[in-house]
Amino acid sequence: MTNINIIKGKAWVFGDNINTDIIIPFRFKSRTNDPYELAKYAMYGYDPDFHKKISKNDIIIAGRNFGGGSSREQAPVALKYAGISAIIAESFARIFYRNAFTIGLPAFEIPEIKGKVDQKEELKIDVTTYTVENTRTKETFLARKVPEFMQKMLLEGGLVEYYNKYKKFPWIQR
């Protein structure tokens, strides 16, 4: 398992309402169960060649309501396997937010991030402390905290990984 506690990568900046059909259109996500195949269509609705242009560990910065629309877990999966290491948005749509944690892709909600990161700027994220730093401006941001069990599941790499390690689901305390 890769360590996701500290992430360093360059930013791809998007606007509001990047929905799940933009992240991966239905006709591609519904024809395979292979995450690497899904990754070829990451952000297809924005740029069909997006997956070729990004480098490993790149980070998505977005506006409001990132991941709105469908419940497709393939949306965060496609981004993760294309190389995206984290998503920071002013806000997330409900199901996408749950799915991102479930598959072990850090999704950080930071309303103050708006306008504070330029394309290709480098960011440093500490997943354990919810902090994000713009390494050029040195400005730091604190993301909205999530329940402890979600954080733990994320740090284990997702729900399947967590379950396989502890043989129980993270929200069951006993």
Add this chain to the structure above:
Amino acid sequence: MQNMTSASLQRQQQHQSQDTSHAKTILNDNSLTIAEKLISIKNVETKSVSMPGDIVIVSVDLAMAQDSTGPLAIRSFTEMGINKLYDPSKVLLVIDHTFPAADEKVANLHAMMRDFVSKHNCLLVEGSISHQYILEYLAVPGMMILGADSHTCQAGCLSAFATGIGSTETAAVWATGQLWLKVPDTIKINLSGIFGKGVFARDLILDYIGKVGEDGANYKALEWKFSNENIRKEFTMDSRACISNASMECGAKISVFPNDEVTTKYLEENARTNNDLKSIKIQAGASAKYEDEFEIECNKIEPKVSGPDNIDNVHSVEELSNMEIDQAFIGSSTNGRIEDLEIAARILKGRKVHKNTRCIVTPASVKVYEDAIKRGYVETYLQSGAVFTNATCGACVGTHLGALGENEICLSSSSRNFVGRMGALSSKVYLASPATVTASAIEGKIADPRKYF
């Protein structure tokens, strides 16, 4: 049951009666919204009241996945090494999105689902859209329904707590029958007045989303309330289902209607096939606290068109009239029910679809399909030059039976108009009520439906 000792039987009966009395207290609590009541009665951990912001573990009465989320759920289930469902009678797989399989890749995933169903003996539905099937046969007021499909919230029309989750979380529910949920704040919407001719529930919900935005109800519960009995009757189950379904487009976690005489009548006319679940009477408490309240005067609503690209991009039909359309689509879980098909048939009767426009009608379920045949609608469609397909999601997600080519424009009664939703990235989707879509199919351009009523 046979092997149960009398002591354990007694314990179980005691537990059940505690459950019932807890549910009774919750249902009679005047300080709670419908969402708070629904989630509180399903809270497995404490037998206390759950309030907005609380994280609770709920017991789930139905856990559904469809053919574009089910295969991934099955994969996660298998990867976790789980080999038993918590209750096969509460696990539902639906093959609806690309039914029948449009190509080999889809066929393989369908086969994977059928294998899973035969191994675990759970429920399988093929060729009806999941949400419509759940409405027709399975949902009852008070039920907790989680589904790997965002429009699972449709069952709120039957006063169920119903919401969408991801595939792997669905696998976890299949294993345990439980999941964590955060109790949502509730937004109340009071409805008054009666729609004018040619105006429908879809216009109302598009109008509302245009006002509050695509994330206007993100994480929230919407609770609909009727100001009097006449309006209540005006909102048939089909129109409630349309509203509960489309509420997803402003991010709502659930969208619930109170359990009233329309609900009772619907349940009488459409027998449940899982009859061990008891329906409950649920109404909002008189002193319940709402995060926000809206008033909608239905008589002031006009036909709306949303698009392109974003649902909250809502216009009056006049603003876009004269925009030529390549395709008109009447269907989807949002607006493919028998009342929608009836409106399409009424407008198409004795008329022809415009020569430059393809008109596709897709029923939401096998039952709707059969009703459309019985009522003679299909004949009308065919005579007018429209295409009538089997029940499927099909064109709604551009997977088959009505995908769009480069730069094509479609006016659709389906759920979403996102970039490339129905095909080519350069194509454009606009959304409207089935009446507006049908009127536009005849004229070949976006048209006001009111002159047809």
